[in-house]
Amino acid sequence: MIRRLVCLFLLGGFSCTAVLAQDTKKEIQRYQQMIAEGSPVELFELEGETLWKKPQGPSNLSLERCDLGLGPGMLKGAYARLPRYFKDADQVMDLESRLLHCMVTLQGRKREEATRRVFGNDDRPSEMELLSAYIAGRSRGAKISPGLSHPREKQAYELGRALFFHRAGAWDFSCASCHGEEGKRIRMQDLPVLYKPQHARPVVATWPAYRVSNSTFKTMQWRLNDCYRQMRMPEPAFASETTVALTLFLTATGRGEPYRGPGTKR
C-alpha cells in the first residue's frame, strides 16, 4: 500500500518533470531561433569578401582564381560540393584545406605561415574563418552534395565513419559517445545523432557559423578540433586527413539538404 503510494507520488513527479522538460525544450528552441534572427553573421561574410579579393603573399595575388572544385573563381554553390577529391593535389579536401592549398600554390605562401593562426578569437577572427563565412554564404540554397564517387572519396568516407565510432583518449570517448543516441542532450544542448541523415542534415546545412558563446565565427575544422579537446584527446592537425574524413562522413550523411548557412549557434 505504502509502496503504491510512493509509486504514485513518483509517477506524478515524473510526469511533472517531463512537462517541464518539454517547456524547457521549446524555450531553448525559441532562444536559438531568436539569436539566429538577430545574428551579426553577415558582417563576417562582408569581411571575408574583402579578404578574398585582397592580394597577398609573395605572388601578391588575391584568391579570386582559387579553384574550389567548380573552376577557378567559381564560388556559387562550390561550398555545397565539398569535401571532394582534387586531382591537382591528389587529395580529398574540405573548404579550409582547399583554401590552404590556394594560399600556397596561388599566393606563394608557406604552409607554415598560412596555418600559424587558423583559429581566431572574438577580437580578431582568422583569415580561414572570414573566408569560410564568405564562401559558404555563396552556397545558400545549393543542395549539399559532397564527393562520394572517386575511390579516394569512398576511402575518406569509410575512414570518417570509423573515426566517428573510435573510442580513445583519457575519457574513452568516441564521437558517438555524445552523438550516438536519440533524444539525449548535454546540459541544455540537444545532441544530434550525427550518423543519422535526419540529424546530420540541419547540422551540415548551418556550419560554419557565428557562435554566440565565442562571440565570433567558427568553422568545421574548429568544431572538430574543439570536440577532440573536450574528448580529452591530443590535437588533430589542421586540415589533416582525420578532420577532412570526418567532415566528409558528416556532410555525406547530411547530403541532400539545401545549404542555409552560415548559421548562428549557441
Add this chain to the structure above:
Amino acid sequence: MSRAFLFLGLLFIPPAFAEPDVQKVLQRDFHARGQATMDRVVQDSLQRLCTESADKPPPDVAKALEADQMKTISFPAGDLMGDWQRGEKIAQGGRGLTWSDRPGAPGDGSCYNCHQLAPAELSYGTIGPSLRGFGKLRGNGPEMQRYVYGKIYNAKAYNACSQMPRLGYSGTLTEEQIKDLVGLLLDPASPVNQ
C-alpha cells in the same frame, strides 16, 4: 592488469573486411598539446574491445573486462561520504585533462553535462540517468557508499562499455573529490535528495 588486457585482446579475431587503420591515422595526424599527450590516442584493450564490438561485447568478455576494471579501484577505508557542498561545485564544473587546462589543477566531475542532480539546476544533460533523489531512493549505507564511490572511480567496472569516463582511474578526480560526490548523491541534506 595490462597482461590480462592483452590476453583479452587475443580472444578477438580481427574483422574480415579491410577496415581503415584508424590507429595509424591517429598517430600520424595528431600531436601532443599541453597535458594531452600522444599516449592517449593509443587504445587500451577496453577501448579497443568496445570499439570493435560497437559497445556490445559478448557477455563473458564484458564480465572479464569488468572484473579487470574492478581491480583498478582501491576503496579508501572508513566513511566514504564527503561534503556535498564541495561535491555540488565539482559536479557543476567541466574542466580537467584537456589540452587547455592547467596541468595539475584540480579537475571537475562534469556531472551535470550528462545527469540531472539537484532540482534547482535546470541545465542538466540526459546522456546518463537522472540521479535526482538518488540517496533518498537507495539509502546511504556502507554498501551504497562503496558502490557510488566505485562507479565514479571507474564506471567500466560495472558496465564495460559505459559512456561514463573513468573519473578516478583517469586521474581526473582525487579520492577526496570522489568522496564529496558520494556526499552529493547520498547525504540526506544534499539538494539531490530534497
Add this chain to the structure above:
Amino acid sequence: MNRIRRALVAALAAGLLRPLASLAAAWNKDAFGAKNAADALKSLGAANAVPSHDLVIEAPQIAENGAVVPIEITSSVRGTRSIMVLVDKNPFPLVGKFDFAEGALPFVKLNVKMGETSDVRVVAEAGGRYYVATREIKVTIGGCGG
C-alpha cells in the same frame, strides 16, 4: 574601412569636423553609471513608472548564453517617445534608452548581456508619464562547460 575611420578620428581630433556626438543627446552618465535599477530609473526621471500591458517584451524565458539575450520591445502606449531597457541584476542595469521622433514606431530589438538570471525591465515614456513592464529571463549554462 579602418583607414577611413582613422582619418575621421584624426579629423575629429583636429576639430575639422563637428563630432557626431554633439548632434545627439549627451550620453546620460548618471543613469548608465547607476548600480541598481531604482537609481537608474531615478536618474532618468522614471522612478514612478506604472505597470502597463501595452508594453510588450518578446524574449526567450531561458537563455543558453548570457552573452547574447535577444529582446524585442513594442510599445502600444499612445504617444510613446522613449523606451528604456534595464537588466536588474547586471552590475550596471541600464542597457539602453531609445528616443523615437515622428517617423519611427516605438519598437526596438536588440541583444543584451546578462550576468545571471534576472528581471528585464522595460520603461516607456509617453507625454511625460512612465510605464513599466518586466520579464524574468533565466540564464543557464549551455554546452560542456569545459
Add this chain to the structure above:
Amino acid sequence: MAAGPMKMRATLGNGYTDLRVLMSHPMETGQRKDPDGKLVPMHFIQSVVVKVNGRTVVDGQISQGVSRNPVFSFRIKGGAKGDKIEVSWVDNQGESNKTEGAVA
C-alpha cells in the same frame, strides 16, 4: 571583431519599414581580462542614430550591456522605395562609423 564594418537592410513591410543594422564592435565592459591577465579597457558604442532622408527618427543611447557585434531592429513609419536611411554610431573612445542605404 574589432570596431569596423556595418551593414544595414531596410525592407518595406506592412505599413512600416523594417530596418536591421549590424555593427562590428567589441562592446568591452572593462571587466574582461585578456590572455595575459590584463584588464581590457572599456570600449563600447554610446550613441546610435537613425536618420531618414536626413531627419533623425531614432536617437539611442546604449551601454556596455549590449552584446558584442550589436544588431538592432527598428521600425520606420510608412516609408517608400528609395527613401534614404543613414545609421551611425559613436563610441566612448570617440570612434564612429556610419552606413547608408535605401529602402528596398
